[in-house]
Amino acid sequence: MNPLLVQFLSEARDTLYDIGQKLMQLEQTPDNADLMNELFRPVHTLKGNSGLFDFPEMTRVLHAGEDLMVAVRDGRVVYSREIADCLLDAMDFVGQLCDEIEQGITEVSHIDDAVRLADALRKLIAVNAARTDRVESLDNIGVPEQPKPTNFIKSKNLFSLAPVPETIRMDAFRRILKGDPLHRLVYSPVEDCFFQGDDPLHQAQQTPDVLWCAIVARESWPNLVDLDAYRCVLVFNLLTAAPSEELVELYRYVPDQVVIQPVDPLHLVIPTGDPNGGPVYEDFVAEALLHLDGGNLASLGRAARTMLELSNPDLWLSSALRWLLLLLENMPSNRAVLRTLIESLRTLTPPDWSLTDHDAAEPATEGLSENVTDSLNSLSEEDAFERDVILDAQRQILMLQDQPAWHSGRLKAVATTLINCCAAMGEIQTAAEIEAALKTGLETGSGGLLLDWLNARIGMPTLRANLSEIVQSPQGQQQTGNVISAFTDEGPKFGRRAEDQIGPRSLKVDQVKIDLLMNLIGEMVVSKNALPYLAQRAENQFGAREVAREIKAQYTVINRIVEEMQGAIMQVRMMPVSFVFQRFPRLVRDISRKLGKEVNLVLEGEETEADKNIIESLADPLIHIVRNSLDHGLETPEIRQSCGKSAAGTLIIRAKQEADRVLIEIIDDGKGIDPEVIKRKAYEKGIIDETTLEQISDRDSVNLVFGAGFSTAETVSDLSGRGVGMDVVRTGVERVNGAIQLESEVGKGTHIRISLPLSMAVTKVMIIESDGQIFGVPMDHVVETVRIRRRAIHTIKQSKTTVLRGRIVALKALNVLLEIPAEPRVNDDELAVLVVRVGSEPVGLIVDDFHETVDVIQKPLEGVLSGLSVYSGSALMGDGSVLMVLNMKEMV
Amino acid sequence: MPIDYKKNQVLFREIVGVEEAEGLLEFLHKRPAAKIDFGGCTHLHPANLQVLMAAKIRIAVWPKDANMCFWLKSALQPEK
Amino acid sequence: MKRILIVDDAATVRMYHRKILVDAGYAVEEAVNGIEALEKAIQTTFDLFVVDVNMPLLNGYGFLCELRKQDVPQSPAIMVSTEAADSDRTLAYQAGANDYLIKPVKPKQLLTHVRLLLGEVRE
Incomplete structure (x- = not known):
């Protein structure tokens, strides 16, 4: 896949998520204009970007979505849940398309869906607009519509006026002084406008009072073979003397494609022509300045006219003189302006009017003085702009892939820059940070750290911002070509890669590669375990005690490295739980609306991290629990209020890290679970027997919902009760060595705790021996190992128990549990007891002996063995033997 | 036909619609040296204009219609 | 007073830049090619370099590469060029420039960049 597309897809995902979030926020505060604007932007960006590729379906839907949002933003349509639903549907559709594109599915056509969605969106504009119109006419309070200020840009010039012929510029200059409004107008029709039946040329031709026009392409023309005639890349740069209201009215259907800017008359004063063919006109300049300073404008005019007659009219000099005469005629009192123009003859460079000290002279017209103050006020903003240009240059330098001999000098210069x-912008304190990054950079010969600093400092690379601006301003649009050519121009000469431009801070790696790395390190862990065996053999079989010692020493080193490596790979695999959490706002919103319930969702600890597999395995159980809570836990507003609760229920999903485990809690303040109901039902379904029914505690009975085949839903709803119950949740959690617990209080709510390991790839197990065989017990369950004298074992009601630290601990013989017909081995009248904890109560397992603990990679049992629930899996040992790992939950 | 393709000349007549762009592109690709006669042209859909701009063609005759001439020159005859 | 070295073979350009910078209160020295510039840069410390691309003997790229190899304080350098293409810009950055301005440079733009590159806070 081409890098641009990859980038687009990954950005599209982020953008879609962002849009979803904002849509939901907007529902809370439908009048929030800022939010609406924030929402409009990503949709707009996405639409624009999608147009870079051939995804007509996506573009069509996004286009309709954007139109709807524009309508909402402009107040033509009132935001409603209906709109949110429709927009969310549309974004889901786009997300689906992105998935398919990524998977390379292209043959499926979604044009019907696209048309349907786009129609639905457009219908909302029409319906709502009609509605709003009616309201307005009824109330008869029409607020005059303000021309949209976004169309007006004052600070930066839209396009240079230099290519405009001098006669036209002079005419324009006179017209401004006469009081005509003069505007630069840039009209950049969207790329797919031809398909919408637009004729931008016709549109542009309707512009009144056009003095000058240049139709240009916003990107360089490809070879004819590659030209797509139907993708509009035209940009219309116009100079018009029409008033802005008229222009806004004319372009009212395409307000986002037009930018209008008033023209400062001085910006028209650009001498042009052949700079050659003359000496530096120092004498004339000196004489002219003398006249000017002496206030002798008539002499100045005479001198200029004489000089003009002597010179070839095509010269730059002549052009400047013509302007000088025009200025003398129209604003004779503005000395500074005259002086600047005269001095420009020394360098033959067009005067920079923004530098001229206009204040020294009396302004010739009011319009002029207004424009002058504008350019003075915008100075600091321009400073910031130039600073960004420089910072961006440093980033480009740091991203260079070459390693020339002057690399360190270049780095130093970047650091100084x-x-x-930063100092120029008043941020002196950052110097130390930069110097530290430079120091490391010089040692390692890489600018990576400086680059990190820079990226962190200036936020995301500006390219992303540029991309979103492209479609916003036509000036940006002309840059589109550059941005894109930067993508495609992957000349090895500059070692630039598309990815580098976007996010040089992080590296995107295919998951498969990480998984491979994980498997390899897993094998390494196992292989290194072979070394102690080797040492043992060297000593016992070959009597090479010295070699054995060295092997052990080497083993320690390798062990340390492997552990660190494993830790590092684990870190790479870590993902925040937000990966799973982020879908809940939408899920909760959709379900609660379907059920007519009101729910406040609170997400906490989204930044908590765990292994990718763990996080991924968390998704389904969590969704199931949340659905259950919404479906069966939280009540409808009416019921809640009749119970004296707030109408809206609260659902808290919280994640936090506790030692080497991640704890996820799902808490609702719904009706809770009635243990009596659960008990009875469990009995009816044969999950518990009569004795248990009588004895079971309330606490334990609510946890019966996790039993296989248990479903409390009285009717099977389409949400959670699809015949599968909470046992699916339990199985899912336990598959990754997690544990789940439920507490509930009738009328108050339910609290579910899921505890998961941070990582699942490597399990530490303790090796135990029984009847000559060895087994593994996951260390997660091991509390302690003790040796107990036989007389310390008591038999209470036919079960063996002992007292450990003041608590009664039930004892079970492993041989009995595994149906091995052998008695536990007794050493010195003592029995080896492995105390394990499953759930809340510790249990003692009587075994023959304990051995060392090892790291193993558990593989699930396959084939006939998979039916043996007493084993959670098998693992390969360093000596090549197979270790069966016991499933404590099933056994005890 | 709004466009008349001669050996080395393309004649535009009256209103040249969007659907002509494809054919024009094909022709100019084969005959890059062809000259354009806008004499009888009163409107040109910008899709065609894009093709002409990209092909960097030479213009033999500009439109009689002054307005049309102004706009076409703004695209096809950049300021010196 | 901050010291700036203007490196350009064209006298008019040197004059133009000198005037802008001297008027703004900087101490300015000039060099007419890369070799002269390098000699000056090794003898004295400059706070900033304003460097042309095409010069006889040693061009701007060559000067910057050599400068960045020297054991001298590495001050920022602006490369001033008539070429606006991205590839030219990247070449300048590769050689060791920190900033790239297109000729003719507007006085205001030059001063803003100079001020930023010298770390001077606007009064």
Whole structure:
């Protein structure tokens, strides 16, 4: 897949998520104009970006979505849940398309869906607009519509006026002084406008009072073979003397494609022509300045006219003189302006009017003085702009892949530049940080750390911002070509890669590669375990005690490295739980609306991290629990209020790390679970027998919902009760060595705790021996190992028990549990007891002996063996033997 | 036919619609040296204009219609 | 007073830049090619370099590469060029420039960049 597409897909996902979030926020505060704007932007960006590729279905839906949002933003349509639903549907559709594109599915056509969705979106504009119109006419309070200020840009020039012929510029200059409004207008029709039946040329031709026009392409033309005639890349740069209201009215259907900017008359004063063919006109300049300073404008005019007659009219000089005469005629009192123009003859460079000290002179017209103050006020903003340009240059330098002999000098210069730039903006304290990054950079010969600092400092690379601006401003649009050529221009000469431009801070790695790394390190862990055996053999079989010692020493080193390596790979695999959590706002919203319930969802600890597999395995159980809570736990607003609760229920999903485990809690304040109901039902379904029914505690009975085949739903709803119950949840959690617990209080709510290991790839097991065989017991369950004298074992009601630290611990013989017909081995009148904990109560397992603990990679049992629930899996040992790992939950 | 393809000349007549762009592109690809006669052209859909701009063609005759001429020159005859 | 070295073979350009910078209160020295510039840069410390691309003997790229190899304080450098293409810009960055301005440079833009690159806070 081409890098641009990869980038697009990954950005599209982020953007879609962002849009979903904002849509839901907007539901809470439908009048929030800022939020609406924030929402409009990503949709707009996404639409624009999708147009870079051939995804007509996606573009169509996004386009309709954007139109709807524009309508909402402009107040033509009132935001409603209906709109949110429709937009969310549309975004889901786009997400689905992205998935298919990523998987390379192209043959499926979704054009019907696209048309349906787009129609639905557009219908909302029409329906709502009609509605709003009616309201307005009824109330008869029409607020005059303000021209949208976003269309007006004052600070930056949209396009240079230099290519405009001098006669036209002079005419324009006179018209401004006469009081005509003069505007630059840039019209950048969207790329798919031809398909919408638009004729941008016709549109542009309707513009009144056009003095000058240049139709240009916003990207360089490809070879004719590659040209797509139907993708509009035209940009219309117009100079018009029409008033802005008229322009806004004319372009009202495409407000986002048009930018209008008033023209400062001085910006028209650009001498052009052949700079050659003359000396530096120092004498004339000196004489002219003398006249100017002496206030002798008539002499100045005479001198200029004489000089003009002597010179070839095509010269730059002549052009400047013509302007000088025009200025003399129209704003003779503005000395600073005249001086600047005269001085420009020395360098033959067009005067920079923004530098001219306009204040020294009396402004010739009111319009002029207004524009002058504008350019003065925008100075600091421009500073920031130039600073960003410089910072961006440093980033590009740091991203260079070459390693020339002057690399360290270049790094130093970059560091100095960064320090100075920050100092210039009044941020001196950053110097130390930069210097530290430079120091490391010089030692390692890489600019990575400086780059990190820079990226963190200036936020995400500006390219992302640029991309979203492209479609916003036509000036940006002209840059599109550059951005894209930066993508495609992957010349090895500059070692630039598309990915680098986007997020050089992090590296995107295919999951498969990480998984491979994980498997390899797993094998390494196992292989290194062979070394102690080897040492043992060397000593016992060959009597090479010295070699054995060395092997052990080497083993320690390798062990340490492997552990660190494993830790590092684990870190790479870590993912925040937000990966799973992020879908809940939407899920909760959809379900609660379907059920007519009101729910406040609170997410906590989204940044908590765990292994990718763990996080992924968490998704389904968690969704199931949340659905259950919404379906069966939380009540409808009416019921809640009649119970004296707030109408809206609260659902808290919280994640936190506790030692080497992740704890997930799902807490609702719903009606809770009635243990009596559960008990009876469990009995009816044969999950518990009569004795248990009588004895079981309330606490234990609510946990019966996790039993296989238990479903409390009285009717099977389409949400949670699809015949599968909470046992699916339990199985899912236990598959990754997790534990789940439920507490509930009738009328108050339910609290579910899921505890998961941080990582599942490697399990530490203790090896135990029984009847000559060895077994593994996961260390997660091992509390302690003790040796107990036989007389310390008591028999209470036919079960063996002993007292450990003041508590009665039930004892079970492993041989009995595994149906091995052998008595436990007794050493010195003592029995070896492995105390394990499953659930809340510790249990003692009587075994023959304990051995060392080892790290193993558990493999699930396959084939006929998979039916043996007493084993959770098998593992390969360093000496090649197979270790059966006991499933404590099933046994005890 | 709004466009008349001659050996080395393309004649535009009256209103040249969007659907002509494909054919025009094909023709100019084969005959890059062809000259354009806008004499009888009163409107040109910008899809065609894009093709002409990309092909960097030479214009033999500009439109009689002054307005049309102004707009076409703004695209096809950049300021010196 | 901050010291700036203007490196350009064209006298008019040197004059133009000198005037802008001197008027703004900087101490300015000039060099007409890369070799002269390198000699000056090794003898004295400059706070900033304003470097042209095409020069006889040693061009701007060559000067910057050599400068960045020297054991001298590595001050920022602006490369001033008539070429606006991205590839030219990247070449300048590769050689060791920290900033890239297109000729003719507007006085205001030059001063803003100079001020930023010298770390001067605007009064």
